[in-house]
Amino acid sequence: MTALDAPRKPYDIDSLTDVALRVFAERGYDGASMDDVARAAGITKASIYHHVSGKEALLERGLGRALDALFAIIEEPEAREGRAIERLRHIVARVAETTLQLLPELTVLFRVHGASKSEREAVERRRAFDRHVTEIIAGAQRDGDVRRDLDPRLASRLIFGMSNSVVEWYRSGTLSRETIARAVVAIAFEGIAARRG
Amino acid sequence: MTALDAPRKPYDIDSLTDVALRVFAERGYDGASMDDVARAAGITKASIYHHVSGKEALLERGLGRALDALFAIIEEPEAREGRAIERLRHIVARVAETTLQLLPELTVLFRVHGASKSEREAVERRRAFDRHVTEIIAGAQRDGDVRRDLDPRLASRLIFGMSNSVVEWYRSGTLSRETIARAVVAIAFEGIAARRG
DNA sequence: GCGCCCCTACCGAGCGTTCGGGCGGGGAAC
DNA sequence: GTTCCCCGCCCGAACGCTCGGTAGGGGCGC
Numbered sequence: 001m002t003a004l005d006a007p008r009k010p011y012d013i014d015s016l017t018d019v020a021l022r023v024f025a026e027r028g029y030d031g032a033s034m035d036d037v038a039r040a041a042g043i044t045k046a047s048i049y050h051h052v053s054g055k056e057a058l059l060e061r062g063l064g065r066a067l068d069a070l071f072a073i074i075e076e077p078e079a080r081e082g083r084a085i086e087r088l089r090h091i092v093a094r095v096a097e098t099t100l101q102l103l104p105e106l107t108v109l110f111r112v113h114g115a116s117k118s119e120r121e122a123v124e125r126r127r128a129f130d131r132h133v134t135e136i137i138a139g140a141q142r143d144g145d146v147r148r149d150l151d152p153r154l155a156s157r158l159i160f161g162m163s164n165s166v167v168e169w170y171r172s173g174t175l176s177r178e179t180i181a182r183a184v185v186a187i188a189f190e191g192i193a194a195r196r197g
Numbered sequence: 198m199t200a201l202d203a204p205r206k207p208y209d210i211d212s213l214t215d216v217a218l219r220v221f222a223e224r225g226y227d228g229a230s231m232d233d234v235a236r237a238a239g240i241t242k243a244s245i246y247h248h249v250s251g252k253e254a255l256l257e258r259g260l261g262r263a264l265d266a267l268f269a270i271i272e273e274p275e276a277r278e279g280r281a282i283e284r285l286r287h288i289v290a291r292v293a294e295t296t297l298q299l300l301p302e303l304t305v306l307f308r309v310h311g312a313s314k315s316e317r318e319a320v321e322r323r324r325a326f327d328r329h330v331t332e333i334i335a336g337a338q339r340d341g342d343v344r345r346d347l348d349p350r351l352a353s354r355l356i357f358g359m360s361n362s363v364v365e366w367y368r369s370g371t372l373s374r375e376t377i378a379r380a381v382v383a384i385a386f387e388g389i390a391a392r393r394g
Numbered sequence: 395g396c397g398c399c400c401c402t403a404c405c406g407a408g409c410g411t412t413c414g415g416g417c418g419g420g421g422a423a424c
Numbered sequence: 425g426t427t428c429c430c431c432g433c434c435c436g437a438a439c440g441c442t443c444g445g446t447a448g449g450g451g452c453g454c
Contacts, residue, residue, distance in 0.1 A: 055444065
């Protein structure tokens with residue numbers, strides 16, 4: 001054990017992916033260089049290639065993490081059983097929580113636009129997630145629990161647009177994750193207006 | 198008049214900014230090359246430099262357009278006079294409309310993260326806009342028109358996060374701008390849940 | 395002393411930008 | 425009306441630099 005200063009990082013694929021995602025989230029994937037990642041990891045650029053095949057592999061692993069986390073949510077029992085509006089409430093809350101918990105991963109995912117092959121696959125998986133939620137909203141609308149003047153697809157996009165936007169400003173501190181997730185659900189379902197009576 | 202085929206583009210700073218913003222919005226500022234812009238304009242890369250000083254100047258002009266449009270909104274009479282909640286309603290609706298109208302400009306603005314000097318200035322102006330709206334929300338809360346369990350700053354960020362997210366998926370077609378702007382306001386103030394009674 | 399892990403040094407490609415020149419039309423000179 | 429030149433506009437080519445990625449050597453632990 002070199003007990004001096006170096007914490008002696010493990011430097012495996014996963015820990016390098018952690019570092020890379022933080023850098024990608026901060027500088028943007030295109031704007032971040034492998035040297036940036038290397039410096040953040042306390043290692044040389046060439047050494048990264050001993051562990052991963054390249055820059056895009058780091059992105060791909062990050063996108064996979066993010067999407068796996070999202071799809072895990074819609075597999076949860078509370079997202080599969082019960083009234084549509086309650087399933088929706090659960091999903092929205094859990095997506096917001098997960099976004100705050102896996103902030104770098106989801107920051108990168110939400111900014112991807114299909115430039116490369118792995119990006120295009122990620123966009124496709126996101127669309128599948130979106131379709132699933134849109135279906136639930138349509139169901140809740142049929143139940144009479146969601147106002148009928150809203151297009152389900154539009155509502156889905158706006159709600160997750162609101163939820164996803166936390167990656168643009170959240171920095172751990174002042175507001176707790178719970179507070180934010182609760183606010184997302186509150187606005188999405190009841191809005192900011194004070195209830196009358 | 199060369200009535201043949203060439204539409205004989207004007208190729209001034211503004212028209213090149215138009216083209217550049219569309220390219221930046223599609224590929225991302227970092228991901229877009231000056232060759233991409235040149236090709237989209239039907240001109241050579243070198244020729245662009247006859248009209249503008251460089252890539253960042255194109256970005257700066259685009260960010261200026263976007264921010265000017267946003268600040269023009271809070272100068273409108275409906276945003277300055279009357280009950281806070283009604284001023285807020287007006288601003289949210291107008292921001293959504295403006296976003297859809299100046300889509301490339303605001304797409305680029307919403308993705309900027311302060312990498313260069315002009316980006317940092319744009320971020321600062323956005324923050325000023327946000328502070329202004331946050332103040333209005335706080336006022337509406339004091340009036341009893343906004344529920345008290347929401348932090349005004351958080352509410353402001355989430356509402357505009359929802360509104361701004363349209364740049365990620367809107368393509369002129371199926372849904373009209375009015376429909377979208379109305380949905381943004383509807384969800385922000387009343388939420389998607391059906392009213393009881 | 396063998397193998398894993400990281401280093402220094404380097405490569406070709408692509409970037410934003412610059413340079414010098416060519417082309418073409420409009421106005422002045424005659 | 426013809427000639428000539430100037431100047432705005434655009435191009436091909438190349439510069440310096442940084443990028444993602446590679447080659448090969450060295451050192452440390454087992």
